[in-house]
Amino acid sequence: MRLLHTADWHIGQTLNGWSREAEHRAFLAHLGEILVAEHVDALLVSGDVFDGLNPSGEAQRLLYAALAGYLRANPALQIVLTAGNHDPAQRLEAPEAVLRELGVHVLGTLARGAEGVDLARHLIPLRDGFGQVRAQVLALPFLRQADLPGLRLGAEDGTEGAVTAALRALLSETVTRAQALAGAVPLVAMAHLTCAGGLESAGAERRILIGGDHAVPPDVFPAALGYVALGHLHKPQSLDGGRVRYSGSPFPLSASEIGYDHGVTLLDLATDAAPRHIPLPRPVPVLRLPAQGTAPLPAILAALEALPRADTPRAEGPFLYLALAADRPVTEITAALDAALEPLPVRLAGLTITRPETAAPSAAPPQGLTQTSPEALFAAAFRDLHGTDPEPRHFSAFRDALSEV
Known part of the structure; x- marks a missing residue:
């Protein structure tokens, strides 16, 4: 029984207005090749399928076309797809009645019954090519405050936060019931949250705050779970000895992710082998100048000049931070950058301009205009705004403007 764990597709994402549709098409096509080559029985997608709560029609068509292609290539493939914090949970579930007939299970919201979490919906049997149940997956979407009963009570012994205590209680009760139903077959879970100890990616991942808490320890997932397929953090990484794992995003979604080894995770339940990371090719280069820290304009212009020239339309070129x-x-910097970037087949994904810290004033500010002059005030304002002293040409322009007042 082989499972392929992936997450954080973020279909529909743009960078500085540039579409990433071509990258998503390339990733989804390559994912289909992996599913066939590795003889995968079940595909687990742990949340953040879409990038926003109102995905475009094209983004939705891209998803469903990919799922249809996977099922054409392997009609026995089972797909379990859960919602993340970016996803429109109810919209994701809307076509479930049709998708389930095709072997696709979509869990956008947490369903409850008289005994707690509705396991008739959230506990999904995974079958091998012969139709035998070889595993059970407890598929949990992104949980919100209302999904955690007893959250207001906090931890009974006061040793951990209210969210951690409530989530631990929910998982303990739910996994105990699920284990009784699963019997001897392995029990796998899916979730979308931040675990303490995981490396976060600045600029792309929203901090999920429930009741003021941000991260939960990996041991909230009971030991009865043989593997926990997580989504939300974009760097592939394992916690709790590999039992709890983030598969990561398929390609960089922010500047902080450029150095990640993006991929998907293959889990073979028939052996005791550890989960295997399968790297993904990067559809489009994502660059940062400089590679670390910041650089002044002349150095950046020289680096831009040294970039290789390719006969590629700009809409297909590398992303550049x-x-x-x-x-x-700043106005001079942006004007110079616009001119330098114009002939290059690159897409500006992000621009940060850091001003040096200005020194504390050595004297108290003037109490009135009799103690200063318009030019002195202009120079002080210029330094505050740009982090550098005005040049003679700036004073000249100021004097021209002042003469017209």
Whole structure:
């Protein structure tokens, strides 16, 4: 029995207005090849399928076309797809009546019954190619405050936060019931949250705050769970000895993810082998200048000039993040960058301009205009805004403007 764990597709994402549809198409096509080559029995997608709560029609068509293609290539493939914090949970579930007939299970919201979590819905048997149940997956979408009963009570012994205590109680009770139903077959879980000890990616992952808590320890997942397929953190990484794992996103979704080894995770339940990371090719290069820290404009312009020229339409070119240290007015920096980028087949994904810290004033500010002058006030404002002193041409422009007042 082979499971393929993936998450955080973020279909529909844009970078600085540039579409990433081509990258998603390439990833989804390559994922289909992996499913066939590795003889995968079940595909687990642990949340953040879409990038926003109102995905476009094209984003939705892209998802459903990919799922249809996977099932054409392998009609016995089972797919379990859960919602993340970015997903429109109810919209994701809307076509479930049709999808379930095809072997696709979609869990957008947490369903409850008289005994707690509705296991008739959330506990899904996974079958091998002969139709035998070889595993059970407890598929949990992103949980919100209302999904955690007793949250207001907090931890009974006061040793951990209210969210951790409530989630631990929910999982303990639910997994105990699920284990009784699963019997001797392995029990796998899916969830979308932040575990303490996991490396977060600045600029792409929203901090999930419930009741003021941000991360929960991996041991909230009971030991009866043989594997926990997590989504939300974009770097592939394992916790709790590999039992709890983030498969990561399929390609960089922010500048902080450029160095990640993006991929998917293959889990073979028929052996005791550890989960195997399968790297994914990067559909489009994502660059940062400089690679670390910041650089002044002349250094950035020289680096741009050194970029290889490719006969590629800009809409298909690499994404580029720039991080500059201000050595002149911001307006001059942006104008120079616009001119330098114009002939290059690159897409600007992000621009940060860091001004140097200005020194504390050595004297108290003037109490009135009799103690200063318009030019002195202009110079002080210029330094506050740009982090550098005005040049003679700036004073000249100021004087021209002042003469017209």
